[in-house]
Amino acid sequence: MNEATEARPARVLVVDDEPTLLRAMEALLRRKGHEVIGLDSSIAATQRLAQEDFDVALFDIKMPQLSGLELLNAVKHRRPEVEVIMMTGHATVETALAAVRAGAYDYLTKPFEDVEVVARAVAKAAERKMLFDRNRQLESALREREGTPSEGLVGTSAPMREVTRMVEAVAYSATTVLITGESGTGKELVARALHTRSPRRSHPFVALNCGALTETLLESELFGHVKGAFTGAQRDQRGLFDAADGGTIFLDEIGDIPLSTQVRLLRVLQEGEIKRVGSADPVRVDVRVLAATHRDLPKLVKAGRFREDLFYRLNVINIPLPPLRERVEDIPLLAHHFVRRYAERLGKKVRTVAPEALELMCGYRWPGNVRELENAIERAVVLCRGDSVVPGDLPPAVTGRTAPLVREAPASGDEAAWLALSYAAAKEQALRRFEKGYVEALMRACDGNISAAARKAGMDRSNFKRVLRKYRTDVEPDTEEDGSSRALA
Numbered sequence: 284m285n286e287a288t289e290a291r292p293a294r295v296l297v298v299d300d301e302p303t304l305l306r307a308m309e310a311l312l313r314r315k316g317h318e319v320i321g322l323d324s325s326i327a328a329t330q331r332l333a334q335e336d337f338d339v340a341l342f343d344i345k346m347p348q349l350s351g352l353e354l355l356n357a358v359k360h361r362r363p364e365v366e367v368i369m370m371t372g373h374a375t376v377e378t379a380l381a382a383v384r385a386g387a388y389d390y391l392t393k394p395f396e397d398v399e400v401v402a403r404a405v406a407k408a409a410e411r412k413m414l415f416d417r418n419r420q421l422e423s424a425l426r427e428r429e430g431t432p433s434e435g436l437v438g439t440s441a442p443m444r445e446v447t448r449m450v451e452a453v454a455y456s457a458t459t460v461l462i463t464g465e466s467g468t469g470k471e472l473v474a475r476a477l478h479t480r481s482p483r484r485s486h487p488f489v490a491l492n493c494g495a496l497t498e499t500l501l502e503s504e505l506f507g508h509v510k511g512a513f514t515g516a517q518r519d520q521r522g523l524f525d526a527a528d529g530g531t532i533f534l535d536e537i538g539d540i541p542l543s544t545q546v547r548l549l550r551v552l553q554e555g556e557i558k559r560v561g562s563a564d565p566v567r568v569d570v571r572v573l574a575a576t577h578r579d580l581p582k583l584v585k586a587g588r589f590r591e592d593l594f595y596r597l598n599v600i601n602i603p604l605p606p607l608r609e610r611v612e613d614i615p616l617l618a619h620h621f622v623r624r625y626a627e628r629l630g631k632k633v634r635t636v637a638p639e640a641l642e643l644m645c646g647y648r649w650p651g652n653v654r655e656l657e658n659a660i661e662r663a664v665v666l667c668r669g670d671s672v673v674p675g676d677l678p679p680a681v682t683g684r685t686a687p688l689v690r691e692a693p694a695s696g697d698e699a700a701w702l703a704l705s706y707a708a709a710k711e712q713a714l715r716r717f718e719k720g721y722v723e724a725l726m727r728a729c730d731g732n733i734s735a736a737a738r739k740a741g742m743d744r745s746n747f748k749r750v751l752r753k754y755r756t757d758v759e760p761d762t763e764e765d766g767s768s769r770a771l772a
């Protein structure tokens with residue numbers, strides 16, 4: 284037996300409208316140890332391909348409904364990693380070339396005189412797919428070992444591992460992805476990771492913040508315009524969809540686009556065509572669309588401000604990014620990542636973050652998420668005088684020295700301020716206020732003696748110090764000179 288026929292068993296899809304041939308192929312490939320799904324309908328095949336993973340697919344070229352070539356196009360668009368073999372009853376150089384040009388791995392001529400030829404073709408395709416899978420696994424393991432799974436996405440918390448898993452799982456397909464999450468959670472970073480991990484990586488990645496432009500400008504920016512389309516349009520201009528051809532477009536703040544632009548966008552997603560502003564001629568484009576928003580799109584749909592059909596088109600896959608406060612365990616990793624980045628950029632010798640500073644960072648809510656953390660570390664690296672970032676290098680909002688408005692509990696009776704907050708946020712602020720007031724009063728009563736204050740509080744000394752350090756930056760982790768500690772500012 285040929286070496287190639289001994290390749291690992293593969294998951295094979297066979298699509299042919301001739302039942303006898305289909306059963307014969309199923310029997311042959313099962314004998315060779317493969318897992319085989321035989322279907323006599325090309326429409327049923329598109330559904331299975333959208334939901335399941337296959338290593339190899341064999342399509343008859345001539346079928347009612349979708350032809351084998353159309354099926355091949357659909358697969359290469361949605362599942363480019365599947366190796367496709369075309370089967371044809373009348374092999375001409377043209378059909379063979381068309382199939383290979385459209386991305387088929389091989390083609391076979393019916394009737395099959397030697398079934399071993401068929402088995403060998405499937406085994407070779409399976410081998411190729413296995414190499415492809417192994418390569419992807421190695422790349423991903425390498426990235427994980429370097430601490431940057433998926434192009435710069437730092438984080439090992441359960442939610443971030445799930446984000447990374449999703450990025451790895453959907454990067455290779457051509458489906459639209461909706462990335463959701465608060466501002467600064469890394470939505471654009473995820474979009475870039477999806478692009479760099481996709482077969483489109485050698486083509487452009489184009490990003491646009493849709494919320495920043497007026498309606499006319501937005502449409503012209505996206506789709507281009509022809510001369511005279513509007514005042515100031517002095518010549519034909521290509522849009523970003525043109526610029527991204529073959530690659531990926533990332534539409535940030537998609538929840539902010541006006542309804543008229545939503546109609547145009549839906550057309551691109553449905554037909555793969557754009558119309559330049561001021562022109563009725565459609566232009567074909569091949570662009571993968573990734574969109575992001577910090578808004579609640581289903582709510583906008585209910586309010587009639589976002590088209591339901593567009594929402595479903597965009598939301599084929601959703602990657603939600605959790606706020607940083609829900610993945611506190613990522614904060615130390617991110618902090619060190621940014622320390623390294625900014626120390627290098629700014630030519631400073633800062634190497635690490637002191638435990639007390641980390642503790643303050645882990646206790647802070649980070650309303651601006653990773654972006655705010657990154658900015659805080661950049662500032663800290665600039666200010667840092669030693670080789671590690673200390674609490675004094677951090678912004679006051681983080682150390683709690685000058686609590687910004689949002690971190691202060693509103694005065695009792697100020698109902699409007701209370702009601703502007705969620706229950707959880709209001710509770711947390713009230714707790715912080717209580718905690719700060721309590722330890723301040725206790726320290727005053729005990730003349731700054733931490734051990735005495737801890738005893739009075741009925742707390743273990745180190746636990747009490749942990750609470751205390753949230754509100755003042757001059758308490759060393761294990762100082763013995765409690766009596767000398769200054770009263771709280």
Ligand SMILES: Nc1ncnc2c1ncn2[C@@H]1O[C@H](COP(=O)(O)OP(=O)(O)OP(=O)(O)O)[C@@H](O)[C@H]1O
Pocket residue numbers: 435436437438464465466467468469470471472473535577617653654657
């Ligand atoms: N997991 C992460 N690892 C490393 N850096 C990150 C991570 N998440 C975010 N960042 C960094 O934080 C900053 C903000 O991220 P990004 O611009 O992707 O957020 P965003 O969610 O798109 O924000 P916005 O909604 O405001 O546009 C960037 O500099 C990005 O590199």
